Amino acid sequence: MSTSYIAGSAVLGEGTTVGHFCVIGEGVTIGAGCQIGHHVVIHDGTTIGDHVRIDDHATLGKQPMRAANSAVTRDRRKPPARIGNRCLIGAGVVLYAGCTLGEHVLVADLATLREDVRVGDFTIIGRGVAVENQCTIGRYCKLETNVYLTAYSVIEDRAFLAPGVLTSNDNFIGRTEERFKHFKGITVRRGGRLGVGAVILPGKEVGPDAVVAAGAVLTRDAEAEMIYAGLPARPFRPVPEEQKLDRQGWEE
Numbered sequence: 001m002s003t004s005y006i007a008g009s010a011v012l013g014e015g016t017t018v019g020h021f022c023v024i025g026e027g028v029t030i031g032a033g034c035q036i037g038h039h040v041v042i043h044d045g046t047t048i049g050d051h052v053r054i055d056d057h058a059t060l061g062k063q064p065m066r067a068a069n070s071a072v073t074r075d076r077r078k079p080p081a082r083i084g085n086r087c088l089i090g091a092g093v094v095l096y097a098g099c100t101l102g103e104h105v106l107v108a109d110l111a112t113l114r115e116d117v118r119v120g121d122f123t124i125i126g127r128g129v130a131v132e133n134q135c136t137i138g139r140y141c142k143l144e145t146n147v148y149l150t151a152y153s154v155i156e157d158r159a160f161l162a163p164g165v166l167t168s169n170d171n172f173i174g175r176t177e178e179r180f181k182h183f184k185g186i187t188v189r190r191g192g193r194l195g196v197g198a199v200i201l202p203g204k205e206v207g208p209d210a211v212v213a214a215g216a217v218l219t220r221d222a223e224a225e226m227i228y229a230g231l232p233a234r235p236f237r238p239v240p241e242e243q244k245l246d247r248q249g250w251e252e
Helices: 176-182
Strands: 059-062 094-096 226-229 234-238
Touching: none
Parallel strands: 059 094
Antiparallel strands: 226 234
16 A cells, blocks of 8 residues: 555656655656655656656755745746756755756755756755755756855856855845845856855856865955965965866866
């Protein structure tokens, strides 16, 4: 006897297994060879590729909530979430509707990805990472444990965000109507790297292959291939040649 609810219009591929006490909504499509853990909730219309593993207590495709005084969240139903082939979704993960994952993406335990977030192939989203709405994350990126990525941010391919990186998109800290004209997330260009506990202020850009050192506070744009360190962060020295992305011999 099944202990899970699977809607009549849901489609499960060959060899897919479902744990106990799961809820799989109307119009959900799950590919072949997937492993669905216990107490997983998959909301209506969510699409999941082949050979995806989803661990216990994950919630996929939930519609966003909106507080009465929210500055940026709108009352608009989002399209279903889409998850590519061979992704790994950890325990307690929450993926909102409108979220799209490429192939071979790992989202570790307790991470949250908000609506309208796009993640490229082979990217790793670490434990406890929070990605706010309207963010784009490229291919082969790593966002390590407890990174906070503010809304309207862009992270290009091969970027690295170390544990505890913090970002912001509001220089007005939630006051005055002027702030609504200036919301802007951060941008990390291809191969940019942010050290442990770095803080990146609203609208700042980290250039290609640039590095923001551990504990630094970036209040200006970081030029390509330069290391920035300090409070506030200032140019320290060029990135060593052997550390540059194009010297690593990695496949694109």
